[in-house]
Amino acid sequence: MFENLKPQPADSILSLMKAFRDDPRTEKLDLGVGVYRDADGRTPVMRAVKAAERRLWEEQDTKSYTALGGDPAFAAAMGDLILGEGLATDRRSAIATPGGTGAVRQAIEFIRTARPEARIWVPDPTWPNHLSILAATGRDVAHYRYFDAETGGVDDAGMIADLSAVAKGDVVLLHACCHNPTGADPDAETWKRIAETLGERGAVPLLDIAYQGFGDGLDTDAAGVRLLVQTLPELLICASCSKNFGLYRERVGLLLTIARDADTARMAQATLEHLNRQAYSFPPDHGARLVTIILGDPALRADWQDELESMRTRMLDLRRQLAAELRRETNSERFDAVADHRGMFTRLRLSEDEIATLRERHGVYMVGDGRINIAGLDTRTVPILARAIASLGD
Structure with missing residues (x-):
């Protein structure tokens, strides 16, 4: 039976994650994987989740x-x-x-x-x-x-x-x-x-x-x-x-x-x-x-919403910063829509060759269609990404 198995198509995002891990460069950017990251590059456990975990541990009396x-x-x-x-x-x-x-x-x-x-x-x-x-x-x-x-x-x-x-x-x-x-x-x-x-x-x-x-x-x-x-x-x-x-x-x-x-x-x-x-x-x-x-729980819900709002506004701030940096570096309006998008993702107007060049020359990893995870950036790396994209015209 097993001899009839055929190779399955590779998942582009999972393949990108592996390529990023295998890249020995220290200055590299992972903008492909779809998880939220804070300013320190962590995917944190939310405060309300920790509090709920403690309560569940103390109060739950069955795993049926x-x-x-x-x-x-x-x-x-x-x-x-x-x-x-x-x-x-x-x-x-x-x-x-x-x-x-x-x-x-x-x-x-x-x-x-x-x-x-x-x-x-x-x-x-x-x-x-x-x-x-x-x-x-x-x-x-x-x-x-x-x-x-x-x-x-x-x-x-x-x-x-x-x-x-x-x-x-x-x-x-x-x-x-x-x-x-x-x-x-x-x-x-x-x-x-x-x-x-x-x-x-x-x-x-x-x-x-x-x-x-x-x-x-x-x-x-x-x-x-x-x-x-x-x-x-x-x-x-x-x-x-x-x-x-x-x-x-x-x-x-x-x-x-x-x-x-x-x-x-x-x-x-x-x-x-x-x-x-x-x-x-x-x-x-x-x-x-x-x-x-x-x-x-009203208190836990309020704390969860506060932290969620901080995550949301952080991504919006990064969007605005990236759009402004790209406008300044490229001297064009090509990427202005980044500021109007919402959520973790944005699709940049880049060709497959340009995306490959960003990966090879600058260690910038993004999905082949130009999708990037905004939450994979921080205020320090936004200008680095903008300069790398602007250099594609050189």
């Missing part, structure tokens, strides 16, 4: 299984964080998953169960693992225009034109905020047009919200999701706590579905739990329990 869908308190707390308290509570169903990636996989399995013929529309570009999961599950995929490389913003007209061709019952994948890999997000007016178009076409949104709180704040980052919930009868929402709670290795995710009514929501809940049973039975609980403790 939770429910197939995970602790209902976690689903309720995360549902309220994303949607706001009281929105569509009787239409919600949810399961805990191993990270946001697990939520995406279970969402695709849910779609395959409910409407196997549905085509999945994805933005061009999108997170590469979206495409990998869709390919592994044999889904019919179509692409819609999203990013305008010339302006560095969302291609509103192209996106709406393409979504106007979506068939009834098709599924449209949307990034709720902090688009990965570009950092370009729809504005409020564009979200309204998206909602209207999907409603007219009878399409079902699949929203990936992996960075809530990293863009313009917890509520603003979820505004597009909430608008769609208020407008459309059915949605699927994949959430991750890796970034905004710093729980990367704990693998904390949630798949939240919105049905047209309470009876359908109960059917959806049973289906979601069945999918968990088939994949891994009971989902991991430790990280989810920490999130539940934090969101349920």
